[in-house]
Amino acid sequence: MKKVMLYPLWLRIWHWSNAILFLVLILSGISMHYSATNELFLSFDVAMYTHNIAGILLSLFFGIYLIMNIVSGNYKHYIPQIQGIVDRMIKQSIYYVYGVFKGHDHPFHTSEKLKFNPLQQLTYFAIMFFLLPVILISGWLLMFPELAPENVLGMGGVWPMAILHIVVGFFLSLFMFGHIYLATHGETPTANFKSMIDGYHEIHEHHSPSLVINAGNIDEYGDDSKKIDLHDDYEVHKEGDADYNPETKVIKK
Numbered sequence: 001m002k003k004v005m006l007y008p009l010w011l012r013i014w015h016w017s018n019a020i021l022f023l024v025l026i027l028s029g030i031s032m033h034y035s036a037t038n039e040l041f042l043s044f045d046v047a048m049y050t051h052n053i054a055g056i057l058l059s060l061f062f063g064i065y066l067i068m069n070i071v072s073g074n075y076k077h078y079i080p081q082i083q084g085i086v087d088r089m090i091k092q093s094i095y096y097v098y099g100v101f102k103g104h105d106h107p108f109h110t111s112e113k114l115k116f117n118p119l120q121q122l123t124y125f126a127i128m129f130f131l132l133p134v135i136l137i138s139g140w141l142l143m144f145p146e147l148a149p150e151n152v153l154g155m156g157g158v159w160p161m162a163i164l165h166i167v168v169g170f171f172l173s174l175f176m177f178g179h180i181y182l183a184t185h186g187e188t189p190t191a192n193f194k195s196m197i198d199g200y201h202e203i204h205e206h207h208s209p210s211l212v213i214n215a216g217n218i219d220e221y222g223d224d225s226k227k228i229d230l231h232d233d234y235e236v237h238k239e240g241d242a243d244y245n246p247e248t249k250v251i252k253k
Contacts, residue, residue, distance in 0.1 A: 002203055003202055004111075004201055004203055005199050005200055006110065006112065006115055006195065006199065006200070006201045007196055007199040007200075008072070009199065010064075010068050010072075011068070011074065012196055012197070012199055014064065014068075016196070017057075017061050018058070018061060018065075019176075021054045021057055021058045022172070022173075024050060024051075025051060025054050025055065025169075026169075026173050026176075027041045027042070028041070028042060028047040028048075028050040028051035028054065029047075029051055029169060031043075031044070031047035032044060032047045032048055032051060033166070035047065052143055055136070055139045058136065059136050059140070062132060062133075062136060065128075077114075077115040077116055078121055078124050078125045078128065078129075079121065079125070080121040080122060085118060085122075088107075088108070088117075088118040089118045089119055089122070091107045091108075092107055092108060092119045093119065095107050096119070100185055106185075110201055110203070111203065123175070127172070131172060132172070134164065134168050135165060135168045135169055135172060138161045138162075138164045138168070139165055141158070141161045142158065142161055142162060142165060145158045187202065
């Protein structure tokens with residue numbers, strides 16, 4: 001087993017700040033939405049003030065997140081390899097709905113080259129680069145309604161922005177609680193949470209196999225019993241490499 005630094009300090013600070021702000025926005029948003037009938041968590045005035053401040057901070061942190069992703073190259077982890085993406089998504093989905101309850105091994109292990117599995121890549125990409133910008137922009141337009149379009153689909157510009165803000169906020173809330181649940185599916189229920197505190201991820205030996213082959217085509221290959229999809233969990237060795245052994249199919253690092 002070895003530890004690798006996967007989550008730098010800036011990413012961990014952003015992650016936990018984002019989580020806290022999202023919880024504040026959910027609670028204050030619900031209080032504002034139902035303030036006419038019942039003051040759930042906060043009074044309307046306090047909820048509105050809290051919601052606006054948290055939204056401004058969320059926008060600021062999102063801007064820093066975008067800049068740091070570009071500077072560090074971390075954005076590459078969100079971009080899935082298109083070839084074979086459907087098969088990989090199906091494999092990951094089967095694991096989530098069935099394999100995880102049967103103790104099956106995770107089909108895509110976290111590594112320095114592959115932080116996220118295929119479903120995570122597509123979900124995080126949609127969340128971070130589409131839904132989050134939508135809810136931030138719509139929130140700013142609600143805070144400054146004079147900037148909103150005067151008419152959208154025959155309605156006043158503020159009303160469609162409010163509906164969009166609420167709908168996207170609902171889906172982001174579902175994602176947040178689903179994200180917390182799926183984070184418990186690490187080596188231990190708390191392993192992924194610990195990784196987002198100290199930045200280190202533990203890679204166990206059975207997660208880092210090296211496959212030895214003697215063919216030049218590495219798009220897909222076999223181990224004499226089944227076909228294996230090539231992904232970053234495997235280190236491919238070919239004839240001519242120093243550690244090539246034609247009699248060995250799989251070696252543990």
